[in-house]
Amino acid sequence: MGSSSEQQSSGNYDFSFKISLIGDSGVGKSSLLVSFISASSHDSAPTIGVDFKIKLLTVGGKRLKLTIWDTAGQERFRTLTSSYYRGAHGIILVYDVTRRETFTNLSDLWAKEVELYSTNQDSVKMLVGNKVDRESERAVSKEEGIELAKELGCMFIECSAKTRQNVQQCFEDLALKIMEVPSLLEEGSTVGKSKIVKQEPGTLGAPPGAPPPIGGCCA
Ligand SMILES: Nc1nc2c(ncn2[C@@H]2O[C@H](COP(=O)(O)OP(=O)(O)OP(=O)(O)O)[C@@H](O)[C@H]2O)c(=O)[nH]1
Numbered sequence: 001m002g003s004s005s006e007q008q009s010s011g012n013y014d015f016s017f018k019i020s021l022i023g024d025s026g027v028g029k030s031s032l033l034v035s036f037i038s039a040s041s042h043d044s045a046p047t048i049g050v051d052f053k054i055k056l057l058t059v060g061g062k063r064l065k066l067t068i069w070d071t072a073g074q075e076r077f078r079t080l081t082s083s084y085y086r087g088a089h090g091i092i093l094v095y096d097v098t099r100r101e102t103f104t105n106l107s108d109l110w111a112k113e114v115e116l117y118s119t120n121q122d123s124v125k126m127l128v129g130n131k132v133d134r135e136s137e138r139a140v141s142k143e144e145g146i147e148l149a150k151e152l153g154c155m156f157i158e159c160s161a162k163t164r165q166n167v168q169q170c171f172e173d174l175a176l177k178i179m180e181v182p183s184l185l186e187e188g189s190t191v192g193k194s195k196i197v198k199q200e201p202g203t204l205g206a207p208p209g210a211p212p213p214i215g216g217c218c219a
Pocket of ligand 1: 163
């Protein structure tokens with residue numbers, strides 16, 4: 001799927017935000033993204049390197065362009081990390097409610113990385129407990145999720161990329177919160193800024209200096 005240059009023009013959206021998805025391998029980051037972008041979940045192959053997708057949507061009466069980055073959780077790709085976070089307006093920290101270690105890794109590992117690499121002091125963070133459709137296998141309670149979100153200063157939601165429960169809500173709530181932060185709003189504003197930049201095929205919408213994404217597309 002491609003996007004026309006017309007869609008990329010600032011005339012078609014009021015704000016442009018970068019959102020990064022992080023968390024352990026297999027928690028469902030790619031599935032959440034695909035579920036949000038394509039309005040249907042699917043079995044997802046492991047992400048190799050980095051992927052991003054663009055979603056145009058209207059929230060709170062504003063037309064938004066969300067560039068959503070999907071990180072590969074595997075340790076061997078961690079050298080790419082800083083570019084995932086650079087300039088991100090929103091960061092989604094995902095764990096799998098059926099795998100406790102993915103929850104503890106968020107506070108022990110991922111939240112520390114966010115602190116280290118995030119260049120946007122004001123970026124909005126959202127803690128997401130995914131795979132709630134597997135309720136019988138749950139290993140992390142909702143209350144624990146709420147507690148950790150408080151500790152980390154994050155918003156919180158539980159969802160399922162498989163059933164799409166709360167997936168749209170997750171991204172919309174995050175976007176709404178980003179728009180409440182004046183510095184992020186100003187930075188993401190397209191007013192008076194030209195968004196039509198000459199880019200190599202396949203990198204449409206990627207921030208300058210970004211590593212070449214794999215399979216980025218626009219919805
Ligand atoms: N039951 C259930 N399975 C899910 C859900 N989300 C993802 N999965 C499955 O979990 C597995 C891993 O999902 P991915 O989306 O590849 O996870 P990821 O976090 O992107 O993994 P990496 O690309 O390795 O970082 C896949 O088999 C998905 O189909 C969900 O909400 N419920």
